[in-house]
Amino acid sequence: MRAVTYVKNDTVEIHEKPVPDIHPDEILLQVRGAGLCHSDITIINFGDDNPLIGSTLGHEVAGTVAKIGDDVQGWSEGDAALVSLILSCGQCRECLAGRDNNCEVAYPRDALAPLSPGIGTPGGMADFIAVKARHLDPLGDLDPVAAAPLADAALTPMHAINAVRDRLTGDATVVVLGLGGLGHMGLQILLATTGCRVIGLDTDEQKLRFAEEHGAIAIPSDRDAAQKILDLTNGIGADVVFDFVGVQPTVTTAVSVVRGGGAIRFVGLGGGVFEYVAGNSALPWGVSIERAYGGTRSEMRQVIALAQAGKIGVEVQRYSLDDAVQAFDDLHHGRIQGRAVLVP
Ligand SMILES: [Zn+2]
Ligand SMILES: [Zn+2]
The missing domain is CATH 3.90.180.10 (Medium-chain alcohol dehydrogenases, catalytic domain)
Known part of the structure; x- marks a missing residue:
């Protein structure tokens, strides 16, 4: 073979x-x-x-x-x-x-x-x-x-999303960094299973259009993106940020737009770095970070069910x-x- x-x-x-x-x-x-x-x-x-x-x-x-x-x-x-x-x-x-x-x-x-x-x-x-x-x-x-x-591509975002589901309330703002393989599924899972306002970022026009067509706010991933997210949240920042890319610009964006008490889920493997200084960090107080990987068998069943129901594709x-x-x-x-x- x-x-x-x-x-x-x-x-x-x-x-x-x-x-x-x-x-x-x-x-x-x-x-x-x-x-x-x-x-x-x-x-x-x-x-x-x-x-x-x-x-x-x-x-x-x-x-x-x-x-x-x-x-x-x-x-x-x-x-x-x-x-x-x-x-x-x-x-x-x-x-x-x-x-x-x-x-x-x-x-x-x-x-x-x-x-x-x-x-x-x-x-x-x-x-x-x-x-x-x-x-x-x-x-x-x-x-x-x-x-x-x-x-x-669906399981891994599902796991990352389930791990912060208590923060994904109807009045929450969620940022999805990168709308490629995992990101375009994470975006759909968020829209299908939460009432959050979802903001999708990418450098690619077509991927941004995909986000908009699915009901998300699309923002080009450039040097103004972080300020736009802060403006959309009255300067407070996003409740949860999913980084499906992990390159330096997305890691920097994640840290600079997450709100106090919010959460970041780093999924992408792009090699980006942020400095954590105990006591004096750029990271707001109360932020939870997880290095997310894969998902559980139960979550595999969940994504199959969503696909069978036509809610994600x-x-x-x-x-x-x-x-x-x-x-x-x-x-x-x-x-x-x-x-x-x-x-x-
Ligand atoms: Zn993989
Ligand atoms: Zn085991």
């Missing part, structure tokens, strides 16, 4: 690999869609001694059941399914507490990130993937191509699996609206 393989720093190639065998508790999924995430670009740029070199990428994976392990029940051939982002154990303290995105088995302290398809185990940018049945959720009638990015840019190298290049150079999905 074809498999998009990370061969050396900043380089992916399509390699021929054997179709995986399955264990009795696994399902062989014929991949129908594999989303391409900015973190895939981050991963392949960690240098030439990255332990993931040689592996098949792809952590947003949807497909149809092709083969069922002997011990698996409840699935039939042809069923559409979404693969869990985080391959949690289901048994540890964190899993049992419903914080399975922090699973102690999938995410040992020294790990780069929790175990996921394409991050420590073969990913879904391939014709097939073997998955434990317990790491699949049914998609019903959803198109697996459009549903694949739900596994991260991924803007998909389709690429044939054979054009994976082009897709990586387009993402790297900001030429993707919404999410690129590889279709085997």
Whole structure:
């Protein structure tokens, strides 16, 4: 089968690999869609001694059941399914507490990130993937191509949003920094599940139009953006800021527009920095910050349900699996609206 393989720093190639065998508790999924995430670009740029070199990428994976392990029940051939982002154990303290995105088995302290398809185990940018049945959720009638990015691009914002839901009241103002893969889903989840005033920022005209069409206030991400947000909030600032980019300008904006007692959720991995000085910080008193990653299994079900109800939808840019190298290049150079999905 074809498999998009990370061969050396900043380089992916399509390699021929054997179709995986399955264990009795696994399902062989014929991949129908594999989303391409900015973190895939981050991963392949960690240098030439990255332990993931040689592996098949792809952590947003949807497909149809092709083969069922002997011990698996409840699935039939042809069923559409979404693969869990985080391959949690289901048994540890964190899993049992419903914080399975922090699973102690999938995410040992020294790990780069929790175990996921394409991050420590073969990913879904391939014709097939073997998955434990317990790491699949049914998609019903959803198109697996459009549903694949739900596994991260919708799940991760859903988790970040759920973690501050007490602040997302009907009179709150929320800022979404970056309207790309995760941001355009975060924006829709906020609009679908809260009564907040939502302000979306991006440098791209088309992405700003998307925000406006969905009922958000769109502000170009430039040097005047922070002042515009303060003006819209009578100088007080935003209740919650989601930074889906994490580059220096967005981190600076997040810190400069969050209100006292507000919250920042840093999701994007862009390398931006802010200084925290205990006692004398630019950060207002009472601000809560979380370095958000992934989401729980329960949140996976929530985003599938919202998609099935037509309340959220991924803007998909389709690429044939054979054009994976082009897709990586387009993402790297900001030429993707919404999410690129590889279709085997
Ligand atoms: Zn990702
Ligand atoms: Zn666990």
